[in-house]
Amino acid sequence: MTADHDTPRDDFATGRGFDAADLAADSAADATEFDGAEFDGAQHDAGEFDDSAFEPAADDEAFAERLASIDEADAEARTRSLRAGLEEYELEDEDLDLLEGVTVGEDGIITMPALPVLAIVGRPNVGKSALVNRIIGRREAVVEDVPGVTRDRVSYKAEWNGRRFTVVDTGGWEPDAKGINASVAAQAEVAVDLADAVLFVVDVNVGATATDEHVVRMLRSAKKPVLLVANKADDPRQDFEASALWSLGLGEPWPVSALHSRGVADLLDKVLKVLPEVSKVAKEEYGGPRRVAILGRPNVGKSSLLNKAAGEERVVVNELAGTTRDPVDEQVELGGRIWRFVDTAGIRRRVHLQKGADFYATLRTSAALEKAEVAVVIIDVTEPISEQDVRIIDLVLESGRALVLAFNKWDLLDDERRRYLEREIEQDLGHVSWAPRVNISARTGRHLEKLVPALELALDSWDTRIPTGKFNAFLAELTAANPHPVRGGKQPRILFGTQASTRPPTFVLFTTGFLDPGYRRYIQRKLRELWGFEGTPIVVNMRVREKRKR
Numbered sequence: 001m002t003a004d005h006d007t008p009r010d011d012f013a014t015g016r017g018f019d020a021a022d023l024a025a026d027s028a029a030d031a032t033e034f035d036g037a038e039f040d041g042a043q044h045d046a047g048e049f050d051d052s053a054f055e056p057a058a059d060d061e062a063f064a065e066r067l068a069s070i071d072e073a074d075a076e077a078r079t080r081s082l083r084a085g086l087e088e089y090e091l092e093d094e095d096l097d098l099l100e101g102v103t104v105g106e107d108g109i110i111t112m113p114a115l116p117v118l119a120i121v122g123r124p125n126v127g128k129s130a131l132v133n134r135i136i137g138r139r140e141a142v143v144e145d146v147p148g149v150t151r152d153r154v155s156y157k158a159e160w161n162g163r164r165f166t167v168v169d170t171g172g173w174e175p176d177a178k179g180i181n182a183s184v185a186a187q188a189e190v191a192v193d194l195a196d197a198v199l200f201v202v203d204v205n206v207g208a209t210a211t212d213e214h215v216v217r218m219l220r221s222a223k224k225p226v227l228l229v230a231n232k233a234d235d236p237r238q239d240f241e242a243s244a245l246w247s248l249g250l251g252e253p254w255p256v257s258a259l260h261s262r263g264v265a266d267l268l269d270k271v272l273k274v275l276p277e278v279s280k281v282a283k284e285e286y287g288g289p290r291r292v293a294i295l296g297r298p299n300v301g302k303s304s305l306l307n308k309a310a311g312e313e314r315v316v317v318n319e320l321a322g323t324t325r326d327p328v329d330e331q332v333e334l335g336g337r338i339w340r341f342v343d344t345a346g347i348r349r350r351v352h353l354q355k356g357a358d359f360y361a362t363l364r365t366s367a368a369l370e371k372a373e374v375a376v377v378i379i380d381v382t383e384p385i386s387e388q389d390v391r392i393i394d395l396v397l398e399s400g401r402a403l404v405l406a407f408n409k410w411d412l413l414d415d416e417r418r419r420y421l422e423r424e425i426e427q428d429l430g431h432v433s434w435a436p437r438v439n440i441s442a443r444t445g446r447h448l449e450k451l452v453p454a455l456e457l458a459l460d461s462w463d464t465r466i467p468t469g470k471f472n473a474f475l476a477e478l479t480a481a482n483p484h485p486v487r488g489g490k491q492p493r494i495l496f497g498t499q500a501s502t503r504p505p506t507f508v509l510f511t512t513g514f515l516d517p518g519y520r521r522y523i524q525r526k527l528r529e530l531w532g533f534e535g536t537p538i539v540v541n542m543r544v545r546e547k548r549k550r
Helices: 057-069 072-088 093-103 128-136 180-193 210-221 236-248 264-274 302-310 351-371 387-399 415-428 448-462 468-481 517-531
Strands: 117-122 154-160 163-169 197-203 226-231 253-255 290-295 328-334 337-343 374-380 402-408 437-439 494-501 506-511 539-544
Touching: 057 468, 057 517, 072 468, 072 494, 093 494, 117 128, 117 180, 128 154, 128 163, 128 197, 128 226, 128 264, 154 264, 180 210, 180 351, 197 210, 197 264, 210 236, 226 236, 226 264, 236 253, 253 264, 290 302, 290 351, 290 387, 290 448, 302 328, 302 374, 302 448, 328 448, 351 387, 374 387, 374 448, 387 402, 402 448, 437 448, 468 494, 468 517, 517 539
Parallel strands: 117 163, 117 197, 197 226, 226 253, 290 337, 290 374, 374 402, 402 437, 506 539
Antiparallel strands: 154 163, 328 337, 494 506
16 A cells, blocks of 8 residues: 555545635635635646646745635634535535534544444355345455455444444455464454454354364453354254354354345344444553554564563564464653553464465554554665565555654664665655654664654654644645646536544545545645654545535
């Protein structure tokens, strides 16, 4: 994934835009003159929008000066007018929930409670993805009659009887006879850890297998609700076969047919009884030591960094990780502050399962990121930057966590390797050029103290909020200077913008059409130029809306 996220197309609809020419006009004009008209600029039809082909330095300075000169009260008044103009468009309930936040506090942010999380786990080819599709009411999870189709944990929003929750479809099974037990157990363990409740899916036609029992041993000791689902019970006569699953020790089996929807409604009624109203695992933790995940490929110095920071041999690396999840939490004093470090040194390639190694490393890294606020990705400067390094950084971007790059073993770097390293950083890590860089030696502790200002900078950026009035004034200036190219005779316009949340900074643009990825990168780049955002990804989402039919 790139440095900044683009919302998937599934999140978009269609709509209209607002007038940059008006908003960029006389800043002293009366707000009532702006009745929700669109940001509009000189229209031009062009090819792919090149986000780097605009504004020399002088124009950048003029842009910032114009924005700074806009009176805040006037910007807020215009924003209220633009907000009123949205009433002419088809808005969904989620849009209205978001827009209510525009009037809350001076920064226009509303905090929504975290939805409870329901994880679905089980052996390959038992119908997990089919059940996910049935629960969410649409065909999104990929279904195929072979094991291992789902390769990653994927989240979907679901609703039943007026209650909304998140469904996590798990995958990534390694269908290798030697390693399937460990892989399934590892996946289930992480799923239980990161969910409020779990559906354990078994094929009623096959019954309980050795792999199922391997997972059940872990599930029995979990302190999370687990519902046993006997899937593929397409006929009521198969309910008797489901009763044999009582032997697994997880309570009453629920016979269902994800394919035909049989029994799914009763199952969801039961799910709502065990799910909390607000997630106990997905909600943000505020206060206390900031949480730092230490990430990197094997042998780059993750455990050495934690040991040096803690002042003791705190971490023992298990070269044969693969059966249990063992990240180590350690409270460390660094730079006069207490931090909670989460080490992921247990991630190692298993010799007998080369094919599943990447999956397992990804699984463990994702679990650590779920609990962290900022990630320190350690890179060994004595070796070329690898594809695995880039993949780990992309996992941080996907998680939305703040990011610091720590270039380790700097004391071993010679002049020749330094020249190659700078070239590699420019080529392979250009998409995270906004991340603070620290050159350290985890073994000797050299420059370890420089991690603290980098961490603080990244976390401050991660928490940054831009007032809604100021953000809309920014959009007006930006689109007046460089409007979106015309596509097929139509020019997408931005109707309204607001920062929906922080951690990471997430912006929502109500538009009349799909904005080119290049134009969204242009918006992200200008946001960084004006407000910094060093060390954090920026999420720019779109909600394309149509005008109401009269």
